[in-house]
Amino acid sequence: MPTILFYLFALIMIGGGIGVVALKNPVSSALSMIVSFIGLAALFVGLNAYFVGILQILVYTGAVMVLFLFIIMLLDLKKEEEKQFSSSSIAAGVVIPTLLVLQLIAVFQTSDFGNFQAITPESLAMSEQQLDPSIPADSVIRSSMAAENLADRKLPDVNLIGHKLFNEYNLPLQIIAVLLLVATVGCVALSKKLKAKS
């Protein structure tokens, strides 16, 4: 059953991807990109990564693509539709994906899937039992949401991501936040300046 769904969503995703390139109307391309993103999110969900899949939709489909569309709709579409593909752009379109595919093949060649274990209710229950026995029974970790979820045979992906980000990578997280804020403030400052001049 999961395999059928995998192929279904992979097909949707690839179809969307081809649509982005092949369709002439920019709005149709944007719609194909949205379809592709949704297929990708479904693939993440199929891998038990609910949080990543939902973020994919929330950030890329729900926010980034809306802004893209916003801009595209304000353009003069007639000009775009008449454009012909130039040979140089087709060549670039062939070479760059080929390089990426080669890189992917290289990664698969060198990676070791020997210890791979599928996430099933049984494997989650096992990992709950394998929690470090040196942790005392009344410690915070035993009663944390992640441990509770494991006991319920659910993958506590949100809790684990949050724990990892805010404990081990707190400083990089803060720095990225500041960087994004700087970019936003810069954007606003630039647009304000243009307005004042005109």
Add this chain to the structure above:
Amino acid sequence: MDSILIQLLIILVKIVGFTFVLTLPLIAYSVYAERRFAAVIQDRVGPNRTGIPLTLFGGKKDLPVQGLLQPLADGLKFILKEDFTPSHVHKFFFWIAPGLTMVPALLTLCVIPFGSELWGEKLVIADIAVGPLFIFAIASLSVYGITFAGWSSNNKYSFFGGVRSCAQMISYEISLGLSIVPVLMIFGQLNLTDIVTWQANHGWLLLPFTFDDGFQCGLSQFGGAIGYFLWFPLMLSFFIFTVSIFAETNRMPFDLPECETELVGGYHTEYSSMKFALFFLGEYAAMIVGSALIVTLFFGGWSLGFGLDALLQDAQGNWLPYAGLVHLAAFLGKVIFFILFFILVRWTVPRFRYDQLMKLGWVVFFELALINVLVAAVIMAAPSMIERGESLALSALALGTIIFSALMFYIAKTFDKKPKANA
């Protein structure tokens, strides 16, 4: 294989039951309720004639049951009307836009817990661990329907409507997401069923009292008396969240995408018959999901509250066989209350201007929600910090929050004023 088939069948029954048997009639009757309630407010009668047409079967008089069959007549009319597609539209987008509005609104229903358990089955279609995020993600897709409708109509008024709704929904998603951060900090998780179970045991989030074991306040587990102060950030969360839901669902007073006085009919000017009806249904479906989310996060979802849920459990803490039905009724009652509240607001508050709407979202609610997160975090950290003897650090934190808030208020107050020297 058989167990998988049975599971699929159960899920199918749940989907059909919750979407088509429960929510679609609720949508139809909230349209009816809207018209009757509006009539009451404006001192009119409203649609009270459509009843059982006995004259069709040779009776002497029709039986008007307070117009309760009006939704049926409306639906029939929408289906039978001519479906007209203007010649100047982008056909493909014109056709998929109504579906793109309606489908996401109904998809979000699948994570909402309608009740506890009936015959050992949880009354929720998909009990996933990222409930509220799922609803925000899928609901944000419905912006495409409206935007495509506006753009593909190839009409300036429609286009304005689409662009307005696009900007409005993106802006209010920010305050929507930030406003529930304090709520999620208290629950510590994103699974909506577990959130409701917490509220069944500790009292509703905004009325956190239980009486089954003597009077108790559910917030006291966050450091006794200090925990009570959490109620204020939560109340603010509720306020911001509710107002943002109004903006997200394009309801009055924020229905600028279809503002008749400026944009004819807004994004659906060119639409007729069933395609128009799908936009209409999508709006009401979004409203119902919004009320369901407010109820689930702040008013205990399906739980009866005040410790009454303990009466529906046996000695081992399992739900009684009929508990699911009681909870379903409680949930629907609360949701209907909020739908009526939405309608009441629509017919009482006048429409905002577009710049006022944007200012409210970006200048007022965004900052308020940020400050709210900080305040809730300080209150939650306070008990353990006092216990560890870090009172000085705590007061520094509180002072920092106050200074930050004051700065925010100052910026929000002054940012729009033009410098006088240039003027």
